[in-house]
Structures are given as C-alpha cells and as structure tokens.
Amino acid sequence: MAEAVTFKNMALAKAINESLRRALDSDPKVLIMGEDVGKLGGVFRVTDGLQKDFGESRVIDTPLAESGIVGTAIGLALRGYRPVVEIQFDGFVFPAYDQIVTQLAKMHARSLGKVKLPVVVRIPYGGGIGAVEHHSESPEALFAHVAGLKVVSPSNASDGYWMMQQAIQSDDPVIFFEPKRRYWDKAEVNTEAIPGPLHKAQVVREGTDLTLVAYGPMVKLCQEVADAAAEEGKSLEVLDLRSVSPLDFDSIQASVEKTRRLVVVHEAPVFLGSGAEIAARITERCFYHLEAPVLRVGGYHAPYPPARLEEEYLPGLDRVLDAVDRALAY
Amino acid sequence: MTVESTAARKPRRSAGTKSTAGKRTTAKNAPGTDPELVQLLTPEGERLKNPENATYDKYVADITPDELRGLYRDMVLTRRFDAEATSLQRQGELGLWASLLGQEAAQIGSGRATREDDYVFPTYREHGVAWCRGVDPANLLGMFRGVNNGGWDPNGNNFHLYTIVIGSQTLHATGYAMGIAKDGADSAVIAYFGDGASSQGDVAESFTFSAVYNAPVVFFCQNNQWAISEPTEKQTRVPLYQRAQGYGFPGVRVDGNDVLACLAVTKWALERARNGEGPTLVEAYTYRMGAHTTSDDPTKYRADEERESWEAKDPILRLRRYLEASNHADEGFFAELEAESEALGKRVREAVRAMPDPDRFAIFENVYADGHALVDEERAQFAAYQASFADEGGH
Ligand SMILES: Cc1ncc(C[n+]2csc(CCOP(=O)(O)OP(=O)(O)O)c2C)c(N)n1
Numbered sequence: 001m002a003e004a005v006t007f008k009n010m011a012l013a014k015a016i017n018e019s020l021r022r023a024l025d026s027d028p029k030v031l032i033m034g035e036d037v038g039k040l041g042g043v044f045r046v047t048d049g050l051q052k053d054f055g056e057s058r059v060i061d062t063p064l065a066e067s068g069i070v071g072t073a074i075g076l077a078l079r080g081y082r083p084v085v086e087i088q089f090d091g092f093v094f095p096a097y098d099q100i101v102t103q104l105a106k107m108h109a110r111s112l113g114k115v116k117l118p119v120v121v122r123i124p125y126g127g128g129i130g131a132v133e134h135h136s137e138s139p140e141a142l143f144a145h146v147a148g149l150k151v152v153s154p155s156n157a158s159d160g161y162w163m164m165q166q167a168i169q170s171d172d173p174v175i176f177f178e179p180k181r182r183y184w185d186k187a188e189v190n191t192e193a194i195p196g197p198l199h200k201a202q203v204v205r206e207g208t209d210l211t212l213v214a215y216g217p218m219v220k221l222c223q224e225v226a227d228a229a230a231e232e233g234k235s236l237e238v239l240d241l242r243s244v245s246p247l248d249f250d251s252i253q254a255s256v257e258k259t260r261r262l263v264v265v266h267e268a269p270v271f272l273g274s275g276a277e278i279a280a281r282i283t284e285r286c287f288y289h290l291e292a293p294v295l296r297v298g299g300y301h302a303p304y305p306p307a308r309l310e311e312e313y314l315p316g317l318d319r320v321l322d323a324v325d326r327a328l329a330y
Numbered sequence: 331m332t333v334e335s336t337a338a339r340k341p342r343r344s345a346g347t348k349s350t351a352g353k354r355t356t357a358k359n360a361p362g363t364d365p366e367l368v369q370l371l372t373p374e375g376e377r378l379k380n381p382e383n384a385t386y387d388k389y390v391a392d393i394t395p396d397e398l399r400g401l402y403r404d405m406v407l408t409r410r411f412d413a414e415a416t417s418l419q420r421q422g423e424l425g426l427w428a429s430l431l432g433q434e435a436a437q438i439g440s441g442r443a444t445r446e447d448d449y450v451f452p453t454y455r456e457h458g459v460a461w462c463r464g465v466d467p468a469n470l471l472g473m474f475r476g477v478n479n480g481g482w483d484p485n486g487n488n489f490h491l492y493t494i495v496i497g498s499q500t501l502h503a504t505g506y507a508m509g510i511a512k513d514g515a516d517s518a519v520i521a522y523f524g525d526g527a528s529s530q531g532d533v534a535e536s537f538t539f540s541a542v543y544n545a546p547v548v549f550f551c552q553n554n555q556w557a558i559s560e561p562t563e564k565q566t567r568v569p570l571y572q573r574a575q576g577y578g579f580p581g582v583r584v585d586g587n588d589v590l591a592c593l594a595v596t597k598w599a600l601e602r603a604r605n606g607e608g609p610t611l612v613e614a615y616t617y618r619m620g621a622h623t624t625s626d627d628p629t630k631y632r633a634d635e636e637r638e639s640w641e642a643k644d645p646i647l648r649l650r651r652y653l654e655a656s657n658h659a660d661e662g663f664f665a666e667l668e669a670e671s672e673a674l675g676k677r678v679r680e681a682v683r684a685m686p687d688p689d690r691f692a693i694f695e696n697v698y699a700d701g702h703a704l705v706d707e708e709r710a711q712f713a714a715y716q717a718s719f720a721d722e723g724g725h
Contacts, residue, residue, distance in 0.1 A: 039631040040559035063529035307476025
C-alpha cells in the first residue's frame, strides 16, 4: 500500500494522512482511534480512506467520550499497541485532560521506566477558520507544562508527514498539535529523505537583524513578516521550533547570538505561554548578546473571541511587524 | 426501523437487548430500534389510545383544538426559522448552522411541557425549545454568525446558553436542580443532549448525582440516530432509555416525531420532578433529517433511503393530518400560518443582516466580573496599537 515514494506538493492534511497510512502499513500495532475517524475520515478528512483500507479493528470509530478515548488508548498501549488518537477539536481535549495529565504523562516514571506509553494524541488546533467557540484554541502550554509529555506542532506538509512518523515511533506520549488553518496548504514532501529529529528547531529563513521564533500556524505568518520586512531593508531570521516540549533552546540561542534580537510569536495567550519560557531562558543564556528585550506577540488574556473578532485577537502581519519595529528601535 | 409499527405493541423489554446478551458481537439493531415506544399520534395522523399509553395520555387528554393548532404553529415556524438559518449560512451570513430538521416534535412537545419557572439547559440544536421559552430566534444566530458566544440572557427566559462541549450541561442542570431542591421550590429542570452525548462521562456523572440527590431534573435525550457520522450503535448496545434503570430512576422511550407524546411524557416526567420523585430519562426517538451541521457531508456515511423512510414519519405532516381529519383546522388557518412563516423568515433574515460586527474592544469585556489588572493592561496596549493606525490615517 504505502510505498516509500516521493510525493509532490501535498497539503498538510493529506501528508498526515499518508503518514498515518504508512504507519498502519508498516506496524500492525499501530491503531487509529477517535470520533468520526472511520467512514467520514475525520471532520478534517485527515484519516480519509484509512478505515476502508485497514478495517474497523485498526481504524476505530469510538464512542463520543474523550476521557474514554485517551483512557482506553493507555490500556491498549499497556498491551503493546501504539494508538494514535484524534481529538476532534482543541477545545474538546479537556474531558481527556485528566487522563492525559494524571495518567498518560506519569505512568512511565511511576513504573520506574518499566511501562512505556507510545500514545499520540492528535489535536487540530488554533484559529483563523471562523469557527464557533471551543474550535480555535491553542492550549499547548497547558500540556507543555506537564512533565512526561512531548508537545509538537508541524508547520508544513513535510513536517506533518515526518513528525507524525517520529511521534508514532516515540516510546513517550506525544501531543501532536495540527495547525488546522494550514491543513490545506501544500508543500513538497519527500517521503524518503528523513529530516532531523522531532525536537529540533529549524531555520526556515536566514537573516541577520532579528530572529522570529514560531511554531505551527505562526511559522507561515512569520515568513510573510520577514518578506514584508525585507522590502524595508530588514533581514529577519525565522526559526520554526517544531517542538514546544522539549524546546530547542540551543537553536534559538545560536540564532539570537547572531541577530541579537528576538520576537516570539504564537496564537496562544501571551501570559504564561511558551513565549514566556523562551524569553526567560534566552535572557538568561544570551543576556550580553541581546540588544533588545525579548518581545512576545500572541493572544490576550481573554477567552478566544467570536469569529468576527478573531483577526483582532490573533497575531497578524501588522502586529508582528510592530513588535519587530519596537525590538529594532532599542 | 419500523417505529410506527411498534405503536400498538405492548411495552415489553426490547427483543434486541435479550438476543444480544452475552454475545461479543451484537446484532446491528442492538441499541434497540423497536422496543417500547410511547406514541399517541401515528404517522398517518391517527390518535392512538391504548392501555399502555394511559399513564401519559392523561396529560394531553383535555388538550384543546386551539392548543393543538398552537403546537402545529410552533413546529411550522421553528422549521421555517431553521430553513432560513440554513440558507443564511449558504449565503455566507452565518459561519455555521446546526439544523433541527426532523426534531421539531421532540423539541416543541418537551418545550411546551415546561413551566415558566422551570430551567432549560440546551445543547446547540434546541432552536425549537428556545422558541417555546420565548427567546427571540434572531438571538440564536449571533454565535453562529460569529458576533458573540451567547446571544441572550439565560435568566431572561430560564433558557441557558447553548453548550457546544458535548454533555457538559447535564451536570449544570443537575446542580441547578439540586439547588431547587435545597430551596424547597417546586420548579424543575430539563437538560437536553444527544445520543452521542450519552457516552460522555459528564452525562454518566449527572445521572449519578441526580439519582443520589434526588434532583428534580428531566434528562431529555434526542436520539436522532447519529452523532456526526457515528450511528447510535457506536455509543450503546442497549436502548438508551434503559440506562436510567442502572442509576435508579425511570427511563421512557417516546416517539420523538409525535409532538403529543413528547408533550405528555415530558409533562409526566416534570411532574415527577416537582413531586420530589427525582430524575427521569426521556429518550425521544427521532431522526436528524439534515446534515449534522452545514459543514458536514452525510453522503459519506449514510444512505438516502434512511432519510426517506423517516420523511414518512415527519412530525409536522402527522399533526397536520390529525388536525385535518378531526376538523380542528381549516384552510384559512394553514394559509395564515404560511404567511406568518414567510414573515418570520423575512424578519430573521433582516435581523441577521443588520447584526453589526462587535466592537473590537469587546474582546476585553466581561473577562472577569471583578476586573483584572492584566486585562486592563492588555486593553490599554490594544488601544494604543489601534490608535497608531489612526495617526497614519489608517482604519
Ligand atoms: C466534548 C466534545 N467532543 C466532540 C465534539 C464535536 N462534536 C460536536 S457535535 C458532535 C456529535 C454530537 O452528537 P449527539 O450528542 O448525538 O448530538 P446531535 O448533534 O446529533 O444532536 C461532536 C462529536 C464536541 N462538541 N464536544
């Protein structure tokens, strides 16, 4: 079925689909579980066609119960399976939060390393699609704060493909945040050339004046910001973190030592978000290199607003450029 | 799937449950497609009276022609409103719409059973119940348009805000009912949810709490056969109404396309609640005739014939047949209602188009009841940022 072939120009959703297909094909222990993942192929069609090809015992439509989905995935993992579960939307992960935080994250440590829980929890996340409430949130910091979980987010189809392979192969639980507004963005995917490890950040654009750090949905925005800034003669470096936990501070440090300025961009609220951790660590590591305080651009300390206000709430080109200007003005 | 054929059947336990007991693979009708079902009006519009229905029949025994026409009117207007919302979504005026098409009888019957001082906890599809509670239909559209996350004052009509997270509201309903009991009041609470929601831990917990505290709450499950793409079989192996038994309170399955039966059974259940007899689970057996929401594509997972078979059980058609056969309504009534429907559609359309986008500072409103320094700081930063555009002569 899934041969290691080179796929050209694939949308992110399709790339994840192909990656899941490859995993199902190559390891009989891999299972897909979630609401509507079967016939419908998931509400975003990320699991499209998988049940048809692998059957209902590999691609499992579950009852509408998130705690049940993650809790039983833990049990299946204890029995040697590698479940990849889908949470339909970001705001619906919370019924499962208890299982993720109190059980999934801690069992390896509690068992003195005897128990491994290779569970992947896929969560389409973030805003920008004009949805109703609970469909646009970015709760990654809530998970990154919990030891025992890996938290990652691809920004493009190629990473979607490969990071999913790596997440499924990981013996630790991985919370896999998929930027839903980028599902339809296409990119080149080379299914043979294995990229760097799951936790490594990647410079997606070289620059000398300032570093923009982002992950998931904000990487594309930061590339656009860098384009716009280039027209004004500013050279911005863009770093795609790819992983929020662990965080690749070494790559951020290397970039900041070169550019001396850092702006962190994410959709989640700024307060106590991943940008706060980055700002603190980089200030500690690069204090003498920095020409400006580390600035953050993100959501406000407010519930995610109704769709007609989300453009105000979400970081956009202007808001990031404004932060870039402020950082450069020091 | 022969709901109507079961009408005259004696209320015995479902054959489905018995035959599947102890087996690992279950028959495809496992959730019980034809166990006992309270029905007072057949799809052909015949008024059914039999000993099995007597417990409930008395709640509608003295219903007047005027009230019957009222129920009909409620259903027709609700359907018209729903159709308008669907087309407004198609025209780009709404971001999303969750249609109630086919569920009018379940909603109007149960909604009209409530008393003004009762409290209703809906999901996101209870447009007919909202109608019964006096919520302006246009107000239901704000959250689907994306201009707010609510749209009405829940205390204005004792109709809580729509809840999108599946099952959450059943616990709120139970807690509210516990409060009523503590207060020694005789009002009751009704909580709506779907067959899919019945799988959620919150729903199980609300059953436990309501039973243990004898809370005056009616759980009204609209089993519309589907949770997005998943049929009820993916949620349960026993008929849903039978779940109640394990928690220690009664469960009843009612023909959800029969407005009279829904009205009667809900009145009965609410009366139990008021009398201190605790919770009841009502399973309204009905059908989602449309897509789950306007973003769903049911052709991926269900056959057209299924919908067609349910169209024959249309809740509105059946009451019309009864009204006509019993001479409770004449052509004039139907014509007037048609005009009223058109007017409602027009009013809703205009109201939606006139809905302004919210003020951008609304983001920071009501985050806390007491105010919060961080919100104040961010609001000020936001204002300064907005003002920087004004300086440049921007927007
Ligand atoms: C906790 C949670 N998980 C998933 C969803 C996504 N979702 C919205 S509606 C729905 C199906 C609900 O089915 P059911 O409870 O039967 O009610 P219906 O929509 O059919 O009336 C799902 C899975 C959600 N809103 N909340």
